Amino acid sequence: MRTVIFDLDGTLADTSGDLLEAANHCFRHMGHGDVLVHGQDAGIALRGGRMMLSHGLNRVGEYDEQTVLSYYPMLLEAYSKAIDTHTQFYPGALQAVEYLKTSGYGVGICTNKPEALADQLLSQMGVRDQFASLVGADTLPVRKPDPEPLREAARRAGGHPDLCVLIGDSDTDRNTARAAGVPSVLVTFGPSGDDMAALEPEALLHHFDDLPDLVADLIGAAA
Structure with a gap:
């Protein structure tokens, strides 16, 4: 076949809207607020969770690989709870x-x-x-x-x-x-x-x- x-x-x-919301959940937990922007950052979202975290941390001048790794499970959990909203x-x-x-x-x-x-x-x-x-x-x-x-x-x-x-x-x-x-x-x-x-x-x-x-x-x- x-x-x-x-x-x-x-x-x-x-799927970008729900992915961005999951990433922003992490950034809010870090104290940065909503770092990524719906629509504008759709292309970043579609490159995956680690890319969103890396890009957002670079945007606020606080990139650290360990932070990306430590927050990735939180992102996945937040995403699974609201996976089809947008x-x-x-x-x-x-x-x-x-x-x-x-x-x-x-x-x-x-x-x-x-x-x-x-x-x-x-x-x-x-x-x-x-x-x-x-x-x-x-x-x-x-x-x-x-x-x-x-x-x-x-x-x-x-x-x-x-x-x-x-x-x-x-x-x-x-x-x-x-x-x-x-x-x-x-x-x-x-x-x-x-x-x-x-x-x-x-x-x-x-x-x-x-x-x-x-x-x-x-x-x-x-x-």
Whole structure:
């Protein structure tokens, strides 16, 4: 089976609002108030919890690696308690997923979000069953851009790892697909969309309505 594997944060859904709120919870605990700004810092949020903490501490002139490490568990706990307050799927994302499935493709997720949190988010938003596989940052001993999580996501979705395409929003996704020897499609509607063309993916995605045709062109029609 041919498979379409999606990144989650910044690709399928805009999770930045809830991530930023979790980081600001930590900064308030440190006595800094809300350091990160909704909207403005969305791109930072989608790079992960440690990046948010590092960036915020640099902003207030108090960066320290140990502080980042010590507050990261607090961030994860705060995020898990309010994981879907602001999160929204991008227009057409779920419809594209359903269309790909009915067309015969296996569909899965490969994310650098911890697996339990990714599973929680998808479950609370009522869409976990739409994805045949879910490989997170801690599912395997390695994470993206190592190619093995992508390959495993394809296998768990019922496909061959050489017959997949990765839909993502970052250099991490581009490098993961390149290392796996498969095509990547990078979305242009996320916070870093203007930077995606410079990464030279096999295709750019401007709206999910265009995804089925791109997938067919890149890996062929499903059996």
